[in-house]
Every structure is written in C-alpha cells, then in structure tokens.
Amino acid sequence: MPEGHTIHRLAARHAELFAGDKLHAASPQGRFAEGAARLSGTVLDGTEAYGKHLLHHFADEVTLHVHLGLYGKFTDGSGTPPEPVGQVRLRLASDRHWLDLRGPTACELLTPPEVDALRARLGPDPLRADADPERAYARISRSSTPLAALLLDQSVVAGTGLIFVTEVLFRAGLPPTMPGRALTRAGWDALWADLVALMRLALAQGRIDTVRDAHLPEAMGRPARVDRHGGEVYVYRRAGDPCHICGTAVSRGDLVGRNLYWCPTCQAG
Template sequence: MPEGHTVRRLADRHRELFAGGPVAAASPQGRFAVGAARLSGAVLVDTEAYGKHLLHHYDSGLTLHVHLGLYGKFADGDLPAPDPIGQVRLRLTNARHWLDLRGPTACELLDPPQVDELRARLGADPLRPDAKPEQAYARIRRSGNALAALLLDQSIVAGTGLIFVLEALYRARIAPTMPGRELTEAAWQAIWDDLRQLMAQAVVTGRIDTVRLEHTPEAMGRPPRVDRHGGEVYVYRRPGQPCLVCGTAVSRGELAGRNSYWCSVCQA
C-alpha cells in the first residue's frame, strides 16, 4: 500500500496537471459513473494529501476522495488519451492532460462535512504543517500495545506504513514490541522529527531511503539493495542479513498481523 509520501507526490502532480480549470470526468468501468457525471465540468481548486488519503477539491463544493489501498494506481499523460484498458474506475481530462485511476479501495465524492469527518478520524500526518504530534503521543502513552502497531494506526499517525515505522524505530534504537506507555516524551519527539525528515525526503526522491550517510553502499563498499520497493534501509525485508551497524542477523516476526523486522542488539 502506498505510504504518505507517495500520496503527497500524487497530490502535487494532479495539482500541476489540472488545478485552475474544468475537468471532464468519466468512468469507463462504470462503477463511478454517477460520481463522474456530477464531477464533470467542475473546476479543480486544489488537491490535498492527508495520510494515505488523496483529496481533489472542486469549485462545486464537492471533493473527490481516493484511497488507493493495496491495488489502486494512477497513470497520466498528455493528450490524446489512450483507449481505456482494463478496469479504469475514473478518467479525468482537460485541454492538455489525462488521468486514469484503477483499482482503488475508495473513490467517492464527499461534501464539506464529510471531508471534515474524514480529517477528524485521521491522526497526525508528519508531512502536514497542521499536524498535532502531541495528540498522537497522548494516545500512545495511554496504550500498552506494541509501539509499532500504534504507529501504524492511521488514527494516531497518518501516512506511515510498515517501512517508515520499522525504520524509524530502528534509527531510534527502540524495539517495535515496546509498549506505547513506556515511550518517553523525548523519545517520541525524536521519532516524530525523524519521520518528518524521512518522509519529506521521500516526497522529493520518490523512494524511501533511511540509512545514514555512513551506511550507504558507497560508504560501506557493499552492493546496493535489490528490492521492488527500492531504497536503502536498515531492517525492512532484510531478515537474516547482517545489521549494517553491528553485524547481527536481522530478526523477523509477526506483529499485529504484519511482518516485523528489527535488530535484536541495536534495538535491545
């Protein structure tokens, strides 16, 4: 599932292509035909990313809400648009560009109160200037659940997925299984600041790199990581491989129904 930096990049891209003018909307697949008809002809005022949620705000007062989930994807290009191939839920066009959406978990139109409700149920987004990390920490401190599970809860921290969470915990030298109530305020502030920096960097580069300069392939004389997700990381999907800091084999286990990775020495 795309993490918050990917959704922010999509919001920026869609603003660049469509903001300030009317759009034509269609649903070649048919599942969003009614919504597309209501949207067509409206002017895109702005786009917004909140965690893993993408919002297109239109002058009609309607907002297009998209959550990509596991399988959703966007594609775009210059006109002329290609013939729709596969299950295209939504196609947007203007005088110059086309945009296709396939396989999202959510593709719906919201009115302003519904947008407010969506924002209200989401936690602090490290990429947003209006984030309230103190509220996230208050919830973490009240819980005995594993810290990794709490940081993956989108109602506590919005936009973080497994890669950012596990890597931030490694960089903080905190085990993913540590109960939330044991996290100090200083440690939380360090994690929050690190998430903000790592995710902002990913918005720029389009990939998640979490290793510090001294642990890059160039600095260590090691081969670059080969993985379909890309990026240089410390523990994510590196079970059995040596920790880049201490050399201990990276551990793997299940936590909250997800694979978790950590170093038993560095995060002891």
C-alpha cells in the same frame, strides 16, 4: 500499499496537471458513473493529501476522495486520452492532460462535513504543516499496545506504513514490541522529528532511503540493495541479513497481521 509521501507526490502532480481547469470526467468501468457525471464540467480548485488519503477539491463544494489501498494506481499523460485499457474506475481529462484511476479501495464524492469527519478520524500527518504531534503522543503515552502497532494505526499517525515504522524504530534503537506508554516524551519528540525528516526526504526523492551516510554501500564497501521498493534501508525486508551496524541477523516477526523487521541487538531497548 503506498505510504504517505507517495500520496503527497500524487496530490502535487494532479494539481500541476489540472488545478484551475474545467475537467471532463467519465467512468469507463461504470462503477463510478454517477460520481463522474457529477464532476464532469466542474473546475478543480486544488488537491490535498492527508496520510494515505487523496482529496481533489472541486468547485461547488464537492470533493473526490481516493484511497489507493493495495491495488490502486494512477496513470496520466498529455494530449488526447487513449482508449481505456482494463478496469478504469475514473478518467479525468482537460484540453491538455488526462488521468486514469484503476483498482482503488475508495473512490467517492464527499461533502465538506464528510471531509472534516475524514480528517478528524486520522492522526497527525508528518508531512502536513498543520500536524500536531502532541495529539499522537496523547494516544501513545497511555497505551499498552506495541509501539510499532500504534505507529501503523492511521488514527494515531497518518501516512506511516511498514517501511517508515520499522526504519524509524531502528534508527531510534527502540524495540517494536515496546508498549507505547513506555516511550518517554523526549523519545517521542526525537521519533517524530526523525519521522518528519525521513518522510520529507522520501517526498523530495520519490523513494524511501533511511540509511545514514556512514552506512551507505559506498561507505561500507557493500553491494547496493536490490529490491522492488528501492532505497537503502536498515531492516525492512532484510530478515536474516546482517545488520549494517552490529552484524546481528535481522529478525522478522508478525504484528497485527504484518511482517515486522528489527535488529535484536541494536533495538534491545
């Protein structure tokens, strides 16, 4: 599932393609035919990302809400749209560009109150200027739930997925199973600041890199990481490999149905 920086990049891309344009909308697959008919001929006022949720705000106070989930994907191009291939849930097109959406978990139209309700049920998004980290810490500081599980909960922090969570905890030297209430205020402030920095870097680069300069392949004389997710990381998907800092084998375990990665030495707490 795409992490939050990817959704922010999509919001910026779609605004670049279509903001201010009157769009034609269609649902070649047919599952969003009624919604597409409602959007067709309407001007896109702007786009917004909140965590892993993408919002297209159209004139007449209607918002397209998309959550890609595990399988959703956008493709776009210039000029005349090609013939639809596969299950295209939604196609948007202007005189200059087109955009196809396939396989999302959610593709729906929301009213302004429904958009407000969506925002209200999400935690602060580290990539948003209006993020309030105090709201997240209020939940974390009184919870006995493992810290990694709390950070993966989108109602606590929005936009964080397994890569950001495992990596920010490693960089902080915190065990992922530590109860949330054991995290000090200073610890939370540092964790939040690092999360903001890592996600902003990923937003700018289009990939997740979490390794500090001293631990990069060229600095350590080690091979670069080869993984479909790209990016240099400390523990994510490195189970059994030596930690870049201490050499201990990276551990893997299960938490809330997700694979979890950590260094038992560097994150001893």
